[in-house]
Amino acid sequence: MSISPQTILAKILRSSRAIKEVLICDKVGLIISKVLRITPIEGLGAMESSCFKAAEEITEFLNLGKEVIHISIFPKLAIIGMEIGLGYLIIVLDHRTQFLLDSEIISSALNELVNMWINELGLQGYDFSVVNGVNKALIQISKGKYSPIKIYQEALDDFDMISVILDQVKNPLIKAQCITNELGLSVAFQKQSQIKVEADEFGGGLLSLDAIVKEKGESTGLGSPVMSIVFTDTEQGVMTAHAGTMENDPIIYESLFSLKDGFVPILSETGSIISTLSNEYKDAQTNTFIETIEDIAKQIAPDVEPSVRPGEVKIEAKPAPVEAAAAVDAEPVKNLLSEMGKNIEESVTYYMNQLSELMELVASRSKELKESLDSYDQDLQSWVNTNIDTFKQFGLDKEAKTEIEKWNQAMEIIISKLEKLEEK
Known part of the structure; x- marks a missing residue:
């Protein structure tokens, strides 16, 4: 008895109540198959197709290998796109409920899809090796140690706050990082010696992905992205995230990173950088970013206490009264x-x-x-x-x-x- 794509997608959907929709589209964004729990998000296939094209240009320019996973995190939902050879597997996820997916279930589903295409469609000669890169990247996304968000205090006292923040980031996993405006003009830039690209090339290149995600987010009703991440098959990735507002203009944090120790440390470091920036340049979207990071942190490291942002006072929890024990x-x-x-x-x-x-x-x-x-x-x-x-x-x-x-x-x-x- 042959298995249908919907049956395979339903396995992914049922693996977590946080997963709201799963679909497959071709390289131009046309939907091939889908299963869902919510009203379908119109234009999702076209959105991911455009994002992957932009990601391909960036990864080729930076010589990062093949882009295999793209994640756009919006205030309420995350869109996770995976390259599967014939097109893209897309998952709509309520990241506030659960951000880390079961990589084994998804890898198993991807392998089932490939076997189905080979056995039933006669695609024995087609190259599906990209799926191996997807499977490895899925593991790296949830890998690594989470560190609580910290504030770079020395930067708060410096006039050139943005440059000082980047200078204080000594994390060897961050290969290059940049703060730009929406025109792609660099405000601050830092890179390791082996990275040959210059500030405006780096900032402008990654900004193309950020612009597409913003445009598609608005057109699909998802809103402005909190962050957008591309993972490649060479244990590297790039990220863009809203970093605040400077003189009424949005600024964007961009980074090129290594996944040698997983993605979780990158997420921690990015949270610290933008939390420090928010002291001077915060807006509603940076607040959403920090809340999102802390929501994800609770899932990754439930014992880690939430950070205290600049200007906030930490309130110690009082023990519950004895009479409330039954309610607790x-x-x-x-x-x-x-x-x-x-x-x-x-x-x-x-x-x-x-x-x-x-x-x-x-x-x-x-x-x-x-x-x-x-x-x-x-x-x-x-x-x-x-x-x-x-x-x-x-x-x-x-x-x-x-x-x-x-x-x-x-x-x-x-x-x-x-x-x-x-x-x-």
Whole structure:
């Protein structure tokens, strides 16, 4: 029994209630297959297709290898695109609920897709080796040690605050970093000696990806991106993130990094840099960025205390009164019940959407079948009328009429069944 793409995608969807939609599109963004729990996000395929084209230009220019995963994190949802040879696998994720995906389940699903395409579509000669790079990058995304967000205090006292912040970043995993405005003009730039690209080339190159993600985010209703990350098959990546507002103009933090120790340390360092910048250049979007980083941090390292931002006062938690013990004990059970309710609600929505799509497909195919039946019937009747005299000459007209009667009866049965399906 052959397996369908929807069956494979459904495995990914069911692996986490944080996953809201899974789809496959071709290289130009046309949707091939999808499963979902929410109203579909229009233009998602075209968005990822454009993002991957921009990422390809950047990775070629910086000699980073093949781009395999692109992640755009918006205030409420993250869009994760994966290169799969024939097109892209796209996952819509509620990152506030869960950011780290089960890499084993996704890798298994990707391998199933490749095997299906090879065995059922005869694509034995097609190169699917890029999927190996995707599988490795998936592991690196959740790898590494998280460090609490820190503030570069010395930079806060310096007039040239932005340059001083970048100078204080001694993390060897950060190969190059830049602060630019929306025109791509560099405000500050720092790089390791082996990186040959200059400030404006680096800043302007990465800005092209940032601009596309912003444009597509607005057109799809996802909003302005918190950050955008590209992972390659050479254990490297690039990132852009909103870093604040300077003289009424947005500024963007961009970095080129190594994934030798995983992506988690990169996320930690980026949080510290933008948290320090927010002391002077904060806006609503930088607040969203820091909140997003801390939400992800709670998932990665639940025992790490949230950072204290400049100007904030840390409030020590007071022990709960003894009489509240019963309420505290009941809280995990209430949370469990709430989780169950959400899971059921989302599952019902998913299956109702699937049923709706199936009924739409039935109605569409029913119409096509009726039109095809009618066309064939007209051709058949015309052919019989043309040749009936020939049958009569050889005494075969009764047999011909018997065959025609078989067709008419079958046609009536088929139309009757189609009409019953449409009524349902």
